[in-house]
Amino acid sequence: MRRHFRFWMALAAVAALSIPTIGPRAAKAQAPAASVAQPAAQIHALKITVLSTMLVGDAPGLGEWGFSALVEADGHRILLDTGSHPETVLQNARDLNIDLSDVKEVILTHNHWDHVRGLMTLRRELIKKNPAALSVAHVGRGIFYSRPSPKGENNDMIAIRKDYEATGGKFIEHSMGLRSFPARG
Numbered sequence: 001m002r003r004h005f006r007f008w009m010a011l012a013a014v015a016a017l018s019i020p021t022i023g024p025r026a027a028k029a030q031a032p033a034a035s036v037a038q039p040a041a042q043i044h045a046l047k048i049t050v051l052s053t054m055l056v057g058d059a060p061g062l063g064e065w066g067f068s069a070l071v072e073a074d075g076h077r078i079l080l081d082t083g084s085h086p087e088t089v090l091q092n093a094r095d096l097n098i099d100l101s102d103v104k105e106v107i108l109t110h111n112h113w114d115h116v117r118g119l120m121t122l123r124r125e126l127i128k129k130n131p132a133a134l135s136v137a138h139v140g141r142g143i144f145y146s147r148p149s150p151k152g153e154n155n156d157m158i159a160i161r162k163d164y165e166a167t168g169g170k171f172i173e174h175s176m177g178l179r180s181f182p183a184r185g
Contacts, residue, residue: 052083082118
């Protein structure tokens with residue numbers, strides 16, 4: 001059962017990362033209509049390691065209501081989301097002997113707590129070894145919009161942004177798609 005779940009989670013991550021880029025950069029990169037179409041870029045080696053999700057069975061690691069995955073394609077590594085509890089991704093990476101200190105980029109898919117709350121713990125721990133670790137965070141436009149509630153601000157990303165930028169991290173907001181990996185023929 002666990003293998004099937006991980007398969008579908010990995011497939012979903014691949015699908016999300018495989019969506020063609022749409023937006024200003026893509027428009028500039030498109031060839032004129034009269035030219036010959038170029039073959040689609042292909043990833044030759046892909047590995048996805050789920051670092052945060054609900055674990056079932058006898059799986060090692062900490063389970064949580066959250067998500068994070070390390071996506072490795074042709075030697076390029078990106079962290080997709082950072083989980084819910086601040087220590088989960090860090091501990092699961094340690095348990096799997098995965099060094100995240102050379103991962104420069106993180107994609108935060110949306111601002112729900114179960115996808116973003118591990119960012120600061122990871123950044124603070126990993127910069128001890130490499131100041132560039134998780135130094136660039138790709139986010140969708142609107143992730144920092146205020147979401148007031150009767151109890152106060154309901155958008156964790158507002159506080160996370162301040163703390164992240166104080167460590168030297170940089171957020172890049174995207175209004176459309178994002179090409180996550182360099183194009184290769």
